[in-house]
Amino acid sequence: MIWHIFKKDVRLLWPMALAVVVTAALCAVRTTMLGYFDQPPVLDRLTAILPYLVYLGIAIVAVSVVHQEALSGPEEDWLTRPIRRSDLAWSKVLFMLLMVNLPLLLIDVAQQVALHFPLSVSVEVAVCRALVVVFVFSLPGLVLGVVTRSLIDAFVFGIAAAIGFMFLVLLATSVVNPGVFGIGNQAGMIWISIWAAGLVTIIGAATTLAFQYSARRTRLARGIGLAVVLVAMSTLAALPKTLTLRIQESLWGSANSGGITLRFNPAYQYASSTMEGTQAYGNGAVIPAAAIAARAAEMARIGKQMGSIRLPVSLSGLPSGDVLIADRAAVRIVSMSGNVLYEGAGACTRGISGVGSACMDNTLHMLAGAIEGSDTPSEQRLYLPISLYERIKNDPVRVEIMYALTRLVPQPSQTIAAIGGQRSLPEMGSCATRMDDDADEIQLGCLTNVDVPFCTNVVLEDPQTNKRNPAFHLCRPNYGPVHREGFEDAVSHSSLSIPFLDRSGLAHYPVGSAAIARARIILTVFDPVAHFRTTVAIPNIRLGDWQMPADSGS
Amino acid sequence: MTIQTSDLHKAYGRHEALRGLTLSVPEGAALALIGANGAGKTTTIKVLMNMLAPSAGMATILGVDSRRLSPREFAQIGYVSENQRMPGRLTVAQYLAHLRPFYATWDQDLERSTLAQLRLPPDRKIRDLSHGMRMKMALACALPFRPKLLVLDEPFSGLDPLVREEFMESLLEQAGAMTVLISTHELADIEDVATHVAFLDDGTLLFQEAMSELTGRVRRVQITLNQEAIKPPQTPASWLQVGALGNVLSFVETRYSQQELDARIATAVSGVRSVDVQLLPLRSIFIAMARNAQRKAG
Numbered sequence: 001m002i003w004h005i006f007k008k009d010v011r012l013l014w015p016m017a018l019a020v021v022v023t024a025a026l027c028a029v030r031t032t033m034l035g036y037f038d039q040p041p042v043l044d045r046l047t048a049i050l051p052y053l054v055y056l057g058i059a060i061v062a063v064s065v066v067h068q069e070a071l072s073g074p075e076e077d078w079l080t081r082p083i084r085r086s087d088l089a090w091s092k093v094l095f096m097l098l099m100v101n102l103p104l105l106l107i108d109v110a111q112q113v114a115l116h117f118p119l120s121v122s123v124e125v126a127v128c129r130a131l132v133v134v135f136v137f138s139l140p141g142l143v144l145g146v147v148t149r150s151l152i153d154a155f156v157f158g159i160a161a162a163i164g165f166m167f168l169v170l171l172a173t174s175v176v177n178p179g180v181f182g183i184g185n186q187a188g189m190i191w192i193s194i195w196a197a198g199l200v201t202i203i204g205a206a207t208t209l210a211f212q213y214s215a216r217r218t219r220l221a222r223g224i225g226l227a228v229v230l231v232a233m234s235t236l237a238a239l240p241k242t243l244t245l246r247i248q249e250s251l252w253g254s255a256n257s258g259g260i261t262l263r264f265n266p267a268y269q270y271a272s273s274t275m276e277g278t279q280a281y282g283n284g285a286v287i288p289a290a291a292i293a294a295r296a297a298e299m300a301r302i303g304k305q306m307g308s309i310r311l312p313v314s315l316s317g318l319p320s321g322d323v324l325i326a327d328r329a330a331v332r333i334v335s336m337s338g339n340v341l342y343e344g345a346g347a348c349t350r351g352i353s354g355v356g357s358a359c360m361d362n363t364l365h366m367l368a369g370a371i372e373g374s375d376t377p378s379e380q381r382l383y384l385p386i387s388l389y390e391r392i393k394n395d396p397v398r399v400e401i402m403y404a405l406t407r408l409v410p411q412p413s414q415t416i417a418a419i420g421g422q423r424s425l426p427e428m429g430s431c432a433t434r435m436d437d438d439a440d441e442i443q444l445g446c447l448t449n450v451d452v453p454f455c456t457n458v459v460l461e462d463p464q465t466n467k468r469n470p471a472f473h474l475c476r477p478n479y480g481p482v483h484r485e486g487f488e489d490a491v492s493h494s495s496l497s498i499p500f501l502d503r504s505g506l507a508h509y510p511v512g513s514a515a516i517a518r519a520r521i522i523l524t525v526f527d528p529v530a531h532f533r534t535t536v537a538i539p540n541i542r543l544g545d546w547q548m549p550a551d552s553g554s
Numbered sequence: 555m556t557i558q559t560s561d562l563h564k565a566y567g568r569h570e571a572l573r574g575l576t577l578s579v580p581e582g583a584a585l586a587l588i589g590a591n592g593a594g595k596t597t598t599i600k601v602l603m604n605m606l607a608p609s610a611g612m613a614t615i616l617g618v619d620s621r622r623l624s625p626r627e628f629a630q631i632g633y634v635s636e637n638q639r640m641p642g643r644l645t646v647a648q649y650l651a652h653l654r655p656f657y658a659t660w661d662q663d664l665e666r667s668t669l670a671q672l673r674l675p676p677d678r679k680i681r682d683l684s685h686g687m688r689m690k691m692a693l694a695c696a697l698p699f700r701p702k703l704l705v706l707d708e709p710f711s712g713l714d715p716l717v718r719e720e721f722m723e724s725l726l727e728q729a730g731a732m733t734v735l736i737s738t739h740e741l742a743d744i745e746d747v748a749t750h751v752a753f754l755d756d757g758t759l760l761f762q763e764a765m766s767e768l769t770g771r772v773r774r775v776q777i778t779l780n781q782e783a784i785k786p787p788q789t790p791a792s793w794l795q796v797g798a799l800g801n802v803l804s805f806v807e808t809r810y811s812q813q814e815l816d817a818r819i820a821t822a823v824s825g826v827r828s829v830d831v832q833l834l835p836l837r838s839i840f841i842a843m844a845r846n847a848q849r850k851a852g
Contacts, residue, residue: 001655001656004652004655008641008644008652011644011648012641012643012644068641070639073639074600074605074606075605075635075637075638075639076639077638077639077640077641077692077695079603079604079605080603080605080628080631080633080705081625081628081653081656082625082626082628082629082656082657083625083628083656084625217607
C-alpha cells in the first residue's frame with residue numbers, strides 16, 4: 001500500500017513539491033547568471049534568499065506530507081483504517097525522495113552539465129548533495145511533521161525549540177568551561193564533529209520517526225526529538241578535540257616525520273619569517289575599517305587577559321617549497337620538581353562585558369621550507385590562563401609542546417591571464433579574471449562543483465620581467481573525505497582579489513599598473529602527504545622572558 | 555463479546571474522564587451508550603478505537619487488546635464520528651477510491667447504493683461538504699466493506715431531521731448483520747435500533763442492560779389519591795422524580811412489577827383512589843436517570 005498512499009499524496013501535494021523544485025531551478029539559473037563575479041550585484045542581493053526558500057520549502061513539504069495522516073491528535077480518519085503504520089511511514093519517505101529530492105538531484109546534474117562539468121563528477125556531486133539535503137532537511141522535516149498536527153503547530157514548535165536551545169547554549173557557555181567548546185578546534189578535523197553530529201541526527205531522527213509511527217506517543221516523541229538535537233549540538237560543539245585527533249590519525253595511518261624536526265631556538269627571538277596571511281576563499285566582501293579596528297582592540301584586550309608567550313622555534317628537514325601546518329599544539333608545563341603545572345592547547349577568557357567567551361589556540365606559524373640545508377625560523381605562540389601565568393612566569397619550568405603536524409607538497413603550478421583570462425584550472429574549477437571597478441585589484445572568480453583546494457599559493461607575475469608580487473597563501477585545512485565550499489547550490493562560487501596598486505602610495509608592487517595587461521596569475525595548490533606527531537621539549541625556561549608584547553596579540 | 559472493557563480508566567491530567575468502566579457488547583447487539591455531556595462517551599469510544607491510550611484497565615475489541623488493534627481488526631470495524639478528520643482536499647469519490655484497496659471485503663455495489671441513498675455528490679471536495687454531508691460521508695466510508703462492528707460517536711449531532719432520516723435508513727439496512735456501538739443524545743432516533751443500553755455518568759457506568767429489560771422495568775406511575783397529595787418523606791429507592799400535584803402523586807418506578815409496585819404503594823401512600831402505570835420512552839428514562847445521578851452527585 002506504500003505506492004497507493006504515495007499516489008494519493010502526489011495528487012494532493014504536487015503543487016507544493018513543484019514550487020520547491022521550481023525555486024531550486026531558479027537557484028541554479030541564478031548561479032549561472034551571476035557568473036564568475038556575482039554580477040550584477042543587485043541580482044545577487046535580490047535572489048540571495050532563494051536557496052533558503054528551497055530549504056524552507058523542503059521542510060514545509062516534509063511536514064505537510066506527514067500531516068496528510070497526522071499522528072498527533074485523536075481525530076484523524078486514518079487511525080481507524082486498516083493502514084499499516086510502516087506503509088504510511090515509508091510512503092512519506094518515498095514522497096520526499098521521489099517528489100522533492102530526486103528532482104533537485106536532477107536539477108543539480110543539469111546545472112553542472114550546462115556549465116560543462118563532466119557528467120560522472122556532476123552525478124557524484126549531485127548525489128552527495130542530495131544525501132546532505134535528505135539528512136539535513138527532509139528527514140528532520142518528517143520528524144517535525146510526526147510530532148505536530150499542523151503547519152502552524154510545527155512552526156510554533158520549531159521556533160520555541162530553537163529559542164529554547166539558544167538559551168541552553170548561552171547557559172552552557174556561561175556555566176561550562178568555555179575551553180570545552182573553544183579550544184583546539186583543529187580546523188582540518190572539524191568534519192569529524194560534523195559527521196558525528198550528522199550521524200547522531202540521522203539515527204535520532206530515524207528512531208523518532210519509527211517510535212512515533214509505531215507508538216504514536218507525541219509528547220515522548222517530542223522529547224526524543226529534542227534530546228537528539230541536544231546530543232547532536234553537544235557532539236558538534238564539545239566532542240573532545242583529542243578524540244577527533246585520534247580518529248583523524250587512525251584514518252591517516254602511521255607516518256613518520258620524514259626527517260622534519262622542530263626545536264626551540266633562542267637565537268631566532270623576534271626573527272621569525274614574516275607571517276604569511278591565511279585567508280579564506282569568499283566573495284571578497286569589504287570589511288569596514290571600524291570593524292577591523294574594533295576587532296583589533298578586542299584582541300588586544302583578550303591578549304591582556306591571557307598569558308601570551310612567543311617562543312622562537314626553527315624547522316629543519318622540510319623540503320623547499322613544502323608547507324607544514326600544525327593541526328594542534330598542546331603544551332605541558334612541568335615544575336622543576338616534576339609537578340605538572342598545566343596542560344592545554346590554548347586558553348579562554350570572558351568576552352566583552354562578560355558575555356560569551358574568547359578563546360585562543362596555541363599556534364605555530366605556517367611554515368614553508370627554506371633552502372635545502374638551512375633552518376626555517378618560526379615562532380610558537382602559547383596562550384595560558386592569566387592566573388597560572390602570573391604565578392609561574394618568573395619560575396624556571398620545563399615546557400613540552402606536543403605537535404600534530406601535516407606536511408603539504410606543491411602540485412604543478414597553473415597560470416591564467418590576469419585580465420580577461422578564462423580557463424578550467426584543475427582543482428579550482430572554471431575560472432575567469434578581470435580588473436575590479438577601481439582598477440587596483442585583479443579579481444579571480446571560479447565556479448566549481450567540488451571544493452576548492454584547501455591550501456593554495458597565489459601570486460601575480462609579469463612574464464616579461466619575471467617579477468612577482470608578494471604571494472597570497474590561502475589555507476583552510478579540511479581533511480574530510482567529502483567537502484564542499486557551501487551547500488547552497490551544486491555549483492559554488494569562490495573569488496579572490498589580488499591587489500597590484502596601492503592608491504595611498506605607501507606600497508609599491510613589482511607588478512603594477514604598467515605591467516598588469518600582460519601579467520598572469522600563478523596558482524600553486526598544495527596537497528597533504530604526511531601527518532605525524534613530534535614534541536619540542538624545553539628543559540628549563542622562564543616564561544616571563546618570552547612574553548609577547550601587548551600590541552602583538554593578533 | 556465483540557467489545558469488552560474491564561476497569562477502564564482514562565485521565566487527562568488531573569481530570570479522570572473514565573473511572574473503572576466495565577462494559578460488554580455482545581456479538582450482534584446494538585448498544586446505545588448514553589449519558590450527559592462530559593460523561594465519558596467519546597473518550598470510551600476513542601480508547602476502544604485505540605485513538606487514545608487508556609490510563610489503566612483494559613479493553614478488547616473483536617477479541618484483541620485495543621492497544622494492539624492491527625489493520626486486520628480495523629478491516630472489520632467501521633467508525634463514524636462527528637469529529638472525524640478526513641482529507642478535505644480530496645473529493646468524495648477520490649477518497650472512497652483511496653479507501654477501497656485497504657479493504658478486502660469492499661463491496662463497490664454497496665458503495666454505489668449507499669452513495670445514492672445518502673445523496674452524496676461524488677465530485678465535491680470533502681472540505682466543501684456541510685456538517686451533515688460529512689457525517690453521511692463518514693457513514694458511506696464505513697459501510698461498503700460490511701464491517702463486523704460499527705462504532706458511531708454522536709452521529710446525529712447537528713443533523714437536520716431529513717439527513718438524520720437518510721442516515722438512519724442506511725444504517726438500518728446494514729444493522730442486522732453487525733454489532734453496533736452508538737453514543738448519542740438523540741435517543742428517539744436509536745430506540746428502534748438499540749438492543750442494549752449502557753448509561754454512563756461522570757466516567758462511571760451506572761447500568762447496562764438489554765433495551766427490553768430496561769423498558770420493561772421502568773414505568774411512569776401516577777397515583778390519584780382521595781385527599782391532596784403530599785410527597786412522602788420516605789420513598790422506595792426505586793422511585794425517581796417523585797412529585798405531587800393536586801391529589802396526584804407521580805414518580806418513575808425503576809424496578810417495575812405489578813405486585814411489587816402495589817406493595818410499595820401500600821407501604822408509602824394511603825388513600826389511593828387509582829393507579830395509572832405507563833410505559834416510558836427511552837428519552838424519558840434517560841432524563842429520569844440523569845437527573846437522579848446529578849442529584850446524587852450533589
